[in-house]
Amino acid sequence: MKLDEFLRLNAPEDLAALTMAISKASISVWDSIPFKSGLLAGVNPSGETQKAIDVFSNDTFVEALTGTGCAAEIASEEMEEPAEAKGGVSVAMDPLDGSSNVETSNPLGSIFGFYSKRLPTSGRNLLGSLYVTYGSMVTLTLSFGKGVHRFAAVREGTNMNFELLGVNLKLPEKPEVYGVGGPKKEWIPAVRGFVDSLEDRGLRTRYCGTFVGDYNQVLARGGIFAYPELLGKPKGKLRVLYETAPMSFLNEQAGGYATDGRRNILDIEPAALAETSPAYVGSAPLAKEIERLVSS
Numbered sequence: 001m002k003l004d005e006f007l008r009l010n011a012p013e014d015l016a017a018l019t020m021a022i023s024k025a026s027i028s029v030w031d032s033i034p035f036k037s038g039l040l041a042g043v044n045p046s047g048e049t050q051k052a053i054d055v056f057s058n059d060t061f062v063e064a065l066t067g068t069g070c071a072a073e074i075a076s077e078e079m080e081e082p083a084e085a086k087g088g089v090s091v092a093m094d095p096l097d098g099s100s101n102v103e104t105s106n107p108l109g110s111i112f113g114f115y116s117k118r119l120p121t122s123g124r125n126l127l128g129s130l131y132v133t134y135g136s137m138v139t140l141t142l143s144f145g146k147g148v149h150r151f152a153a154v155r156e157g158t159n160m161n162f163e164l165l166g167v168n169l170k171l172p173e174k175p176e177v178y179g180v181g182g183p184k185k186e187w188i189p190a191v192r193g194f195v196d197s198l199e200d201r202g203l204r205t206r207y208c209g210t211f212v213g214d215y216n217q218v219l220a221r222g223g224i225f226a227y228p229e230l231l232g233k234p235k236g237k238l239r240v241l242y243e244t245a246p247m248s249f250l251n252e253q254a255g256g257y258a259t260d261g262r263r264n265i266l267d268i269e270p271a272a273l274a275e276t277s278p279a280y281v282g283s284a285p286l287a288k289e290i291e292r293l294v295s296s
């Protein structure tokens, strides 16, 4: 089944239009990566170097989302202020997740959260979320609150279309992999102890350096991804609105749990667009275990 048909049957009209626009724009982004990698183009609001591909993917998605007439505002990791539009859904996005992977051709991604309220707001106001992976395949994994479904881009003549790859994805019961970001010597003690115990339980490290790529492995194999609280960085690195809340929404729909170490990530009320939080996302028993360890 093609993405547009699936959306017609399973999504409200506005979310369907936004998702179709993202799917088309994601192919342009993917096509452009070889041509726009490595060219410096400034600094983003978090002080990180922007590459030309960061700017291109941001602008491509903003234009596509605005064109649907369904977005109220579009906030992005790459913009100081949201782009205002005339529709009803607030969109928060990380247009190119893991951009430090560009030169090495490791997986990249894009993350989108569809919120019912003006931003910043909590993940409890998410209507749906999706992420795209640019790896061995271009995949689009979405949830509108009724399970998690995945599509893959396939070529048909000169077009690329997204075809259904899997429905009602669930995290496997037996966890197999874990990936933890940040410098190991800066992990708080609870995280160090937890990771040692995962090793003792036979889980294997899988870390590619892109949140969506690493989470994608957790969804397929069971386990946990974390960008934890660090000794000098209590709020971690990943941004709540653009990254951790949309992924936590989807992870919950796949039967998992996501915490900042003290509470469900969806309960965080971010005060600023670029607010960060530690994130422990994956199989529910593991995420609850690290929450107990961090909060005790």
Ligand code: FDP
Residues within 6 Å of the ligand: 096, 097, 098, 099, 100, 101, 181, 182, 183, 209, 210, 211, 212, 227, 237, 238, 243
């Ligand atoms: P990147 O800075 O390359 O965009 O979104 C931030 C992110 O990537 C995540 O995708 C990834 O999980 C994390 O940062 C990697 O950070 P470290 O290099 O500190 O491990």
